[in-house]
Amino acid sequence: MSATTEVPSGGTPGPGPGSGSSLPPSPGSSPTSSPVPSPAAAPAGVLGVVGDGTDLRARSVRRWRRLRAPLAVVGALVVTGVVLALPQPRTSTVPLAPDNVEDGGGRAVAQVLGDRGVDVRYVRTTADALAVAAPGTTLLVTNDFLLAEDQVRAVAGSGADLVLLAPGFSLPLVTDALAPAFSGSAAPAERAAGCDDPDALAAGTVDAAGGVRATGTGDATVCFTDGGDDGGTWAVAHEDGHRVTVVGDAGLLSNARVDEAGHAALALRTLGRHDTLVWYVPSFDDTGVDPADEGGVGGSTDALLPPFVRLLVPLSVLVVAVAALWRVRRTGRLVTEPLPVVVRAGETVRGRGRLYRRGRAHGRAGAALRAGSASRCATRLGLPRTAAAPVVIDAVARATGREARAVEALLYGPPPRDDATLTRLATDLDDLESEVHRP
Template sequence: MSSAQRTTRRRTRTALAWAGFTAAVVVVALVGGLLAQSATWSERGVLDPESAGPDGARAVVRVLEAEGIEVRVARDRAAAQSALADSDATLVLPDAPGLSDAAVRELADGADDVVLLEPRSRTLRLLLPGAAPAGAFADEEVSPACSFPPARSAGDIVAGELFAPATDGEACYRVDDAYALVTSAQDGRSVTAVDGRTLLANDGVDRAGNAALALALLGARPALVWYVPSPADADGAAPTLGELTPPWVTPAIVLLLLAGAAAALWRGRRFGPLVAETLPVTVRGSETTAGRARLYARSRDTAHTAEQLRSAALARLRRILSLGAHASPAAVADAAATRLSEDPAAVRHLLLADAPATDRELVEFSERLHDLEAAVAAAVRPEGTTR
């Protein structure tokens, strides 16, 4: 197979690998998106009329439907207003902080009866003037002690959140100075506030008279519109990130991204696979010696330089005296002194202990080593030949 064919085949395999990788990323992204969307669809909030979870309210809805009540679940304000306009209906209104005061009043005005689930201070102020949250009661049964027909027919219930009574209305299920149910008749309709989590949730609706009270409140009209607040119903849309940042930020980010992409292409480009090539390099010994000498001179490390000169001289003297590579410096000094009939202490001082401190002393030290080597060589080989 020729090199051109191998190159073509390698490029084909590379292209197929990148294509497979891209396809895998796309598939994973699609599957992840579908799973996330499915999870979003299946997720239900507290007191959702279609939720079968412990904090859902589907049990009450199913009983109402079995009793002939038409239950419409409205997941946006427009659908709730449309359903209320078409029928004689009770509106189930959870607390909706995203709606404006006008929107809350408009939604309640379209209903024939209104049941407030877990209302906060603002909702009570708008629809039940005088009423306000007043804490919660321990999980115990409470008797109605009032003349409100749904409460009297239901009997005792398990109370939860409590409210202060409205200015013009009636209150039931008293606990100290607060009540579990507050109601008021306004322009031919009733507005009632209860703790929906304790009264209507699937895990508590069967306790005491909770179910009876829930059916009496929610089944008073032929139809029931259960409004589920949506973030899209908010009157004022939240500002986008682009609106919160200065005008120059977006162009700067785009410019940085383009610059980064250009730099990646510039630095990461390849003209085919890398090829390893052996390039023979020959450096003369004199160049290496001269280079090291310059380094030693520049660093002014006299002691290290003297040690290198001493080590090299000892190695050469071992060869001249035929002592072997592992002979100790002391043995080399004694052998050299014997050959020259010199004082062993002087030769040992030169080869073992002499430590020049200045450049001048280093030059003199080098010359003495050279003279010693020359003298030993002449003593061993009187003819003056060298190896």
């Protein structure tokens, strides 16, 4: 409950004698509020305390002293982060991606191609791939697990020279002349070119598995066969005016194996035919081909969101920061006060009980229960505190009608040995006490 009241004006006295004198009445003011005379005219003691005794300079100095250490720490963290982040090009762990420097990555090939003047464009969606791929460019598709048939058809229809790495279901959709070859043993083996394609001849030998065979229906060249039924490692076919090159063993391009045998020559010659190489690594969040769309091709899921949604993240950071600044400032400091002791008086009794239990002092505990019980019975029967045991036993036996021997066993019997006998003794003593009434 709180009340805010106007300070009374000249005519109306304040509710209390003390409060009324706190403000000098000023004649001629409105009845609801009273302008106080100018501060210079009023004595300081009447109006009260003004300000906290600091000036701007003192406050600035104090704030600077208080803030400089945290600011230095934050500044050092920011600078360190920037310095560490700047020279480091971004890398990924996506298999056969051109920015992956691990064994399964394709950065070695991509970098050499880039050095030789080939413009390597790394894309993750069919839409992006089609945006760049055109006749006169090379389009590398690293796998087809994540592609739908529509996407494969769209890629095949781009007009670019296709390079497919270890294709599966997609190969028949792209060309009739080649087909995947499967065999039980796909172990890499040393293979010679075995054909007259200049790229294959330049490579000489490869140490790879096969994976592609000619169907015999079209114009196709299969190289690096070893005579077995797993086909060749490398094949080229021509379809509608563009080349379709199939590399049966995708590991051939990987950072780990590209420097073996003739892999490097084969990879560079295959991918470096044109000035532009579209390096397409299919991804999960590719919405693929949207038949309703005009172009027939969708983009990534991000692209479906309105353009400003991505910017909500920095904006929410701003909002959270402002909210933090709003909540962090207290309305004045916390007020402390010394508090009284909180230990309960019964703690000593409990502590002693625990000691009895830990020491398994059944005998001592039983003796205490018996002594208390006997003393209460004796008091109730009007016996003096100094009464001897036989007198107490006799009096209790007469009061309860029990046998004197039973009462003696209960009040002065052998000490209990374990928890069960102690608990029984306690309840038996309670029963006995409840039967004792003043005679």
